Amino acid sequence: MTFSRKPAYSADAPASGREDGDLRARILAAAANPFIGASAAAFLFLLSLALLVLVTGDPNKGSPLVRVALDQIGAAKNVPPGWREALVGEGEQEAPLLPGALDLSNLPFASHAATDDAEAGTIAAPPTVASADGPLPPAPIAGLYTPGPGGGSLPVIAPDGRTAADAYARPFTADGRPKVALVIGGLGLNPQTTRAAIETLPPEITLSFAPYSEGLQGWIDLARSHGHEVLLEAPMEPVDYPANDPGPYTLIAANRPEDTVRKLEWLMSRATGYYGLTNYLGSRFVTSDTAMTTFTLALKARGLAFIDDGQASLRGGPIPRASADRIIDDELAAGSIDGQLKMLEAGAAGRGQALGSGFAYPVTINQVRLWAAGLSGRGLQLAPASAMAKR
Numbered sequence: 126m127t128f129s130r131k132p133a134y135s136a137d138a139p140a141s142g143r144e145d146g147d148l149r150a151r152i153l154a155a156a157a158n159p160f161i162g163a164s165a166a167a168f169l170f171l172l173s174l175a176l177l178v179l180v181t182g183d184p185n186k187g188s189p190l191v192r193v194a195l196d197q198i199g200a201a202k203n204v205p206p207g208w209r210e211a212l213v214g215e216g217e218q219e220a221p222l223l224p225g226a227l228d229l230s231n232l233p234f235a236s237h238a239a240t241d242d243a244e245a246g247t248i249a250a251p252p253t254v255a256s257a258d259g260p261l262p263p264a265p266i267a268g269l270y271t272p273g274p275g276g277g278s279l280p281v282i283a284p285d286g287r288t289a290a291d292a293y294a295r296p297f298t299a300d301g302r303p304k305v306a307l308v309i310g311g312l313g314l315n316p317q318t319t320r321a322a323i324e325t326l327p328p329e330i331t332l333s334f335a336p337y338s339e340g341l342q343g344w345i346d347l348a349r350s351h352g353h354e355v356l357l358e359a360p361m362e363p364v365d366y367p368a369n370d371p372g373p374y375t376l377i378a379a380n381r382p383e384d385t386v387r388k389l390e391w392l393m394s395r396a397t398g399y400y401g402l403t404n405y406l407g408s409r410f411v412t413s414d415t416a417m418t419t420f421t422l423a424l425k426a427r428g429l430a431f432i433d434d435g436q437a438s439l440r441g442g443p444i445p446r447a448s449a450d451r452i453i454d455d456e457l458a459a460g461s462i463d464g465q466l467k468m469l470e471a472g473a474a475g476r477g478q479a480l481g482s483g484f485a486y487p488v489t490i491n492q493v494r495l496w497a498a499g500l501s502g503r504g505l506q507l508a509p510a511s512a513m514a515k516r
Contacts, residue, residue: 258328261349264398266292269428273394280393280427288428290445293400294511295329295354303473304508305500306331307493308432308449310358310403311485312348313338318485326490327497328352331432331510333403334396336360337372342396349398354509356432357399359392359420361407371406376420378413385419393427400511401430401445404437411437432510434482445514449482454489462492473505480513 265278269289273279280289309326310333312319322332323344332348333356334341345355360371362378374388393402402424410416411433421442424431430445431437438448450472453465466481473479483489500507 258352260352261293261295261354263346264293264349270397274391275394277394278397279390280397280429282426282428290400290428290430290511290514293349293354293398294430295331295352295509297329297508297512299508299512300506302504302506303476304478304512305469305473305481305505306478306508306510306513307453307469307481307483307497308333308356308403308434308510309483309485309489309493310356310405310434311335313341313344315485318487318490319344321487321490322485323348323351323353325494326353327494327507329507329509330493330497331356333358334399335405336374336392336395342398345396345398354511355399356401356403356510357392357396358405359389359402359407360405361410363406363410364408366409369406376407376410376416378410378416380416382415382419385416386423389420389423393429399429401432401514403431404433407433407436411440417442430511430514432480432514443516445511445516447480447510447513447515449480451481453481453483453493454486457486457488459488459492462489463496466492466496470500470503470505478508478513480510 268283268285269280269287269292270278271281282288306329308331309322312322312332313334314337322330326332328351330353332353334344334348335358338344348355360375362375363369363371366375366377374392376385376388380388404411410420417437417440421431421440421444425442425444430447431442432447433440433449434452435449440446451465451469453469454462455465456462462483469479469481483493497507
């Protein structure tokens with residue numbers, strides 16, 4: 126059997142020819158109608174646009190994008206089933222974190238403007254001195270910031286010598302008992318665990334936030350309103366980089382000093398209200414003399430402290446410094462965490478103070494909450510991490 130490109134004609138071909146002519150005339154008449162012509166043009170435009178999107182792909186391709194692998198954050202052993210599920214998604218009763226829902230500082234210089242207006246006698250100035258029991262003053266504090274990359278602000282030393290390390294730290298008065306401090310990190314990536322840490326842990330617990338968090342300033346504002354002092358996490362190069370990649374603004378040991386400072390300035394301009402930086406990973410970065418000198422001098426120029434998880438314990442410097450004595454949740458089991466907290470207490474009793482570090486796992490937050498509730502009765506004083514810092 127063969128197929129022809131032309132139609133086969135039958136005995137009534139003349140009649141078919143007349144019908145074809147009538148159909149052609151009707152089509153030409155319809156095309157002459159302005160309403161039908163406009164509709165057809167609009168249809169062709171939409172069809173062309175749809176084909177263009179299909180061909181070119183993602184219209185946002187090429188825009189800056191940060192992705193954080195939530196199933197790789199933290200470095201824990203003997204991880205129990207279900208911990209990754211705890212880092213993503215929210216419970217049925219959990220309010221969704223919509224864009225802007227926690228941007229409590231929509232105007233990044235609101236506090237400064239309020240202070241200026243107050244001096245002019247128009248509105249009351251916000252408090253800039255923290256209470257030992259109440260919320261910490263809102264950030265930014267006048268004189269402690271300057272415009273930074275991307276429309277953010279960078280910390281600076283005020284003309285009168287005030288620094289962010291002093292102004293944004295939680296006030297603390299020692300009562301003579303051994304001091305125990307704890308930093309809980311990895312906050313801001315998961316709304317449920319972040320809220321739990323802010324709202325259920327004692328205000329003396331220091332909280333550190335990932336710089337890639339959505340709504341980061343809102344989270345910091347919320348933490349400070351609950352009395353927590355805040356650290357900002359600086360992603361640093363680990364020994365297994367790039368297999369273990371802390372993100373696009375990771376501080377690389379072999380980078381030129383100006384590149385390290387440029388990345389640091391981007392990280393530091395993500396929010397305000399933190400009194401210092403802490404490391405996220407960094408087993409290779411902290412071993413480099415050149416890299417750590419650049420890092421330390423950059424923090425000194427900004428008036429910031431550096432609190433690390435223990436990996437940089439041999440590093441000093443002309444800035445407020447403290448290193449964690451132990452990580453409490455290397456093993457994610459309630460009993461193991463309790464054991465590490467008891468060892469932290471023993472260290473404080475023997476040396477007069479001890480600093481621990483943990484990650485915002487649900488089990489960690491729960492065990493720390495229970496532990497802190499009975500700490501005073503065991504003869505110890507809970508302190509913010511800033512109280513452990515020495516120059």
